[in-house]
Amino acid sequence: MRKALFLTLSTAVLFVSCNNQEDNYVAIPSDNYPNVEATFGNTIDLTNLSNYANQVIPPYITKDNSALNPVTDKGATLGRVLFYDKNLSSNNTISCASCHQQANAFSDTNVASNGVNGTTGRHAMRLINTRFANESKFFWDERAASLEIQSTMPIKNHGEMGFSGVDGDLNFDALITRLNAIGYYKELFEFVYGTEEITEVKIQNALAQFIRSIQSFDSKYDSGRALVANDNQPFPNFTAQENQGKNLFLTPPVFDGTGSRTGGGIGCAGCHAAPEFDINPITGNNGIIGVLNGTGIDITNTRAPSLRDLVKTDGTTNGPMMHTGVITSLQAAIGHYGTINIAPGNTNLDPKLTPGGNGQRLNLNANEVNAVIAFLRTLSGTNVYTDNKWSNPFSN
Known part of the structure; x- marks a missing residue:
């Protein structure tokens, strides 16, 4: 019918x-x-x-x-x-x-x-x-x-x-x-x-x-998530580094009065909640306000795609990130959020990035950065790149 x-x-x-x-x-x-x-x-x-x-x-x-x-x-x-x-x-x-x-x-x-x-x-x-x-x-x-x-x-x-x-x-x-x-x-x-x-x-x-x-x-994350009751439990198929990165991703940070992180995680899930890793609709600008064509600033960009398949399973990027393509690696993406500068004119900056009115400083060490990168790589599958039902039907 x-x-x-x-x-x-x-x-x-x-x-x-x-x-x-x-x-x-x-x-x-x-x-x-x-x-x-x-x-x-x-x-x-x-x-x-x-x-x-x-x-x-x-x-x-x-x-x-x-x-x-x-x-x-x-x-x-x-x-x-x-x-x-x-x-x-x-x-x-x-x-x-x-x-x-x-x-x-x-x-x-x-x-x-x-x-x-x-x-x-x-x-x-x-x-x-x-x-x-x-x-x-x-x-x-x-x-x-x-x-x-x-x-x-x-x-x-x-x-x-x-x-x-x-x-x-x-x-x-x-x-x-x-x-x-x-x-x-x-x-x-x-x-x-x-x-x-x-x-x-x-x-x-x-x-x-x-x-x-x-x-x-069909990612490593999904294989692990199927084995546990919730995201906060250690995934048995993850390495220690990947589980550390997951915890950092999910756990909110603790800040002092100047916006400097003193404990906790880095709070990515505040905008990109597991297990979908989609963008929270109540999200402001992320601090990237450039434009591709012309001059000036653009503070209207508040949407983002899911964090799934940011990169391929081998770590190869699927192209630059953000609306300006200014971020070209996972390390650079984490680095951007590690130190948020409140640019003049950015009246739409997400308040989650400005604890106490100050741009956040996550103070990540190298081990933490590498752990978050390792976790983000677990969000990538393989089938989406090759499945014929999403391929060009004119290539027969």
Whole structure:
């Protein structure tokens, strides 16, 4: 049966839910969709869809922001095509995946990503476990009220994908016209929604389902967390150094009256709580206020991706960190939080970083730094980098 329509008054966005596979799904012979078969070959089989809807989620993971637009196999399949399709840019050269690359935890190794008319204004955020977070707003400055809204904003950006309707660009309606002329989209939208009609809301829902399906729970951390009752217990599969780093991460610091740490841990979990390691929605600026293009300061950046897959399991970075890409290693990230300078004009600095009104000084020694790095590396898995269901379907 067709699921209901949901209207969220807070964001004024209509979510048209796709059919779940559980809802009397009947496999359709592939010869009913010749354009899909001709375009994608074996990478997309509509008679045997990849599993997006029923992936294994550990029982200790409790956050889930997908209720209004649940992940379905059909919807995420369409979303995968849209995510990788360069037809969604005005000059057919850029896709969502151009800036969010599977090999780099769906981020970019460039500080600024290339668009059709220049480069992005901020570093491309990693798209790992976006479903498992309390924070539902998107972009570093949280200007998108939901992932659904966010998903088409780069398409309508002059610099990124070029369907802005300004500065000589075609508008979004021109993209809809283009997609309507592509045979595999007629078939895919009919397959997912029961009609060939293509709308922005349907595009948004499918893209959001695919992005929310990208999950990473095969890390050393997850193997250890499954063996204990809570995060505060030592993980039996961890080294002594990794357990020390975990304790430092989870334990709040003790400060003196000048903002200097005198005991406890370093309190990373105050903003990035285990086991999801997502960003607390009530978080201010982290002290990095630079801009990529132009001059001045930018204090609006208060969102961050999950800390999962900050680096690969071998410690290789998935690209620079922070909205400016100014941090290029875990050591540098820890160093930034080790000494917080209250810059003139930064009226949005998170108060957790300013105990007693002073910029925190964590006074970490080398052993503590190395322990935190060792722990952060346990948050990285391997499957997210290689799983075919998140790969480019046009590479057949």
